[in-house]
Amino acid sequence: MGIVLELEKITKIFPKVIANKDVDLKLEQGEVHALLGENGAGKSTLMNCLYGLYRQDGGKIYVRGEEVTINNSDDAIKLGIGMVHQHFMLVPELTVAENIILGLKSAKEPLLNLAAAEKKIKALSDKYNFGINPKDKVRTLPVGIQQRVEILKVLYREADILILDEATAVLTPQEVDELFKVVKKLTKEGKSVLIITHKLEEVMALSNQVTVLRDGEVAGNVRTVDTNPTELANMMVGREVLFEFEEKEMDLKEVYIETKNLKVVDKKGVTRVNDLSMKIHGGEILGIAGVDGNGQNELAEAITGMIPFQEGSVVIKGVEKTKLDVRDVYEQGVSHIPQDRHHTGLVLPMSIKENLVLTDHYLEPYSNKGVFNKDVVDEHGAEMIEQYYIKAPDAGVPTRELSGGNQQKIILARELCREPDILVAVQPSRGLDIGATEFVRQKLIDQRDRGAAVLLVSTELEEILQVSDRIAVMYEGEFMGVVKNGEASISEIGLMMAGTRRSNIESQGEVE
Ligand SMILES: Nc1ncnc2c1ncn2[C@@H]1O[C@H](COP(=O)(O)OP(=O)(O)OP(=O)(O)O)[C@@H](O)[C@H]1O
Ligand SMILES: [Mg+2]
Structure with missing residues (x-):
């Protein structure tokens, strides 16, 4: 069908980093082109050059055969290029329609145009089966739907070249399927899609062509039918990634953390965690599986003192409490890798080294x-950068200048290096490349082997199965079953994820 977009020798230099060097890429019309690479390889930067957020220092961009200059995102939009960013850019307090027409040059009088916009949005939503009500406030929508709003925003602007930067990272497997259907429909209509993802199976399932970046340069370009996940991993990381972890005999200690009949009701009055009792010993990992939104995050936030709970209690190392305070919990030796890093985990304008001591700065040895x-x-700071493979020029640079995955590694380094007794990790490998994902899973196991009690919340069953000693499946705020890893088949776990209760729930799979 012809090449709709061509990048020729794109180079982008930041003061301390060459983020892209002579990158060539050709996007065929009606195809999906996947952009792969480790955290910090330069994927987002390349797409930001294309979308006019950065100006490249060298190289040329051709759209439909003509050389173009893209100075800002308005230029990109005029050329039919739309981008869904790695981190959502919606304003939560505005409605879907308001978000979509926000910043549009044509909408000089947004209030007057709102009704027309809502109509057009509704029509687009119907066409792609999005099920979106333009009048809904974005704040009230689940992540998967917010993602669709971002895509609608791009379609509303009539883009025919779509860039999706890690669009699937925050989605549940079901939502990923829905997104893939949309992408297939778009390409059938002749639109072209550039997609960034760390998940090789997604690349294999969806793309026609793959470009791999490594340290800012093209490490390979292949048709998807001619490659396989092992080859792609090799191109990216320079080695095979196996996800094989050594299984050690568990050396169980006493119960480090326990909940008794915990109940969490959210601000809207919805019960998110219902009468939940569980125990985790030092030296074991309890993995919580489940479809996103079934109370896992609320459970993690309640036991770390981030949100209040209404009934029941939490026992941390023998001390029972009906009310928790974040700092107090932290000082009890509880570390927390939160779900939402941008709001609760990091202060982006601050340097890496400052973020690394964000929670500890007033304590020895950081303060005397x-x-x-x-x-x-x-x-x-320097030590953590080395130990956690954080890709950064030095520890003094602002955190916002790091790639998404490398920001994530800062939180991991901070929470793990203090050797907590209890670790609550929510989606710890989200946004990480495959090498870093393997590294993080090994780190969780290391914490356990050190004797820590680990609560792992993950919507990726693969992750749960790889590292957990026991697995609890959560559905609508309750455990449908707790089993020793290996005791239940994947299909049994799947049934529990869909709300079927396992018969011997009382046993909790405990080894005691
Ligand atoms: N605004 C910026 N200022 C300085 N350096 C930057 C800036 N944005 C990115 N970089 C650097 O450029 C390099 C590439 O970053 P980029 O965000 O493109 O990586 P990425 O491939 O998207 O990684 P990830 O998978 O983690 O999202 C990194 O070394 C990063 O630190
Ligand atoms: Mg990125």
Whole structure:
């Protein structure tokens, strides 16, 4: 069908980093082109150049055969290029329609145009089976639907070249399927899609062509039919990624954390965690499986003191409480890798080294009698960058200048390096490349082998199965069953995820 977009020798240099070097890429009309690469390889930067958010330092962009200059996103939109970003850019307090027409040049009087916009949005939503009500406030929508709003925003602007930067990272498997259907429909209509993802099976299932970036340069370009996940992993990381973890005999300690009849009701009055009792011993990983939105996040937030609970209690190392305070919980030796890193995990304008001591800065060795110990903080920053493979020029750069996956590694480093007794990890590998994902899973196992109690919340069953000692399946705020890993088949776990209760729930799969 012909080439709709061509990037020729694109180079983008930041003060301390060459993010893209002589990158060539050709996008065929009506096809899906996947862009792969490790965290910090330069994928988002390349797409940001194309979308006019950055200006490339070298190279040329051709759209439909003509060389173009893209100075800002308005230029990109005029050329029919639309982008869904790695981190959502919607305004939660506005409605879907308001978000979609926000910033549009043509909508000079947005209030007057709102009704017309709503009509057009409704029509588009119907066409792609999005089921979106333009009048809904974005804040009230689940993540998967917000994702569709982002896509609608791009379609509303009549883009025929769509860029999806890690669009699937926050979606449930069902939502991913829905998104894939949309992408297939779009390409059938002749639109072309550039997709960034770390999931190789998605690349295999959806794309026609793959370009792999490594350290800002093209490491390979292949037709999808001519490759396989092992080859792609090799191109990206330079080695095979196996996800094989050593299984050690468990050395169980006493119960480190326990909930008794915990009940969490959210602000809207909906019960998210219902009468839930569980125990985790030192030296074991309890993996919580389940479809996103079944109370896993609320459970994690309640036991770390981030949100209040209404009934029941939490026992941390023998001390029972009916009310928790974040700092207090932290000082009890509980670490937390939160679900939403941008709002609760990091302060983006602050440097890497500052974020690394965000929760500990007032304690020894980072502070001494109230005096901040700069040298120790500097040294710690450099050490963590090395140990956690954080890709950054130095520990002094603002966190916002890091790639998405490398920002995530800062939280991991901070929460794990203090060797917590209890670790609550929510989607710890989200947004990480395959090498880093393997690294993080190994780290969880290391924490357990060290004797920590680990609560792992993940919507990726693969992750749960790889590292957990026991698996609890959560559905509508309750455990449908708790089993020893290996005791239940995948299809049994699937049934529990869909709400079927396992008969011997009382046993909780405990080894005691
Ligand atoms: N605004 C910026 N200022 C300085 N350096 C930056 C900026 N944005 C990105 N970089 C650097 O450019 C490199 C490429 O980053 P980019 O965000 O493109 O990676 P990525 O491939 O999208 O990674 P990820 O998979 O983690 O999202 C990184 O080394 C990053 O630190
Ligand atoms: Mg990125």
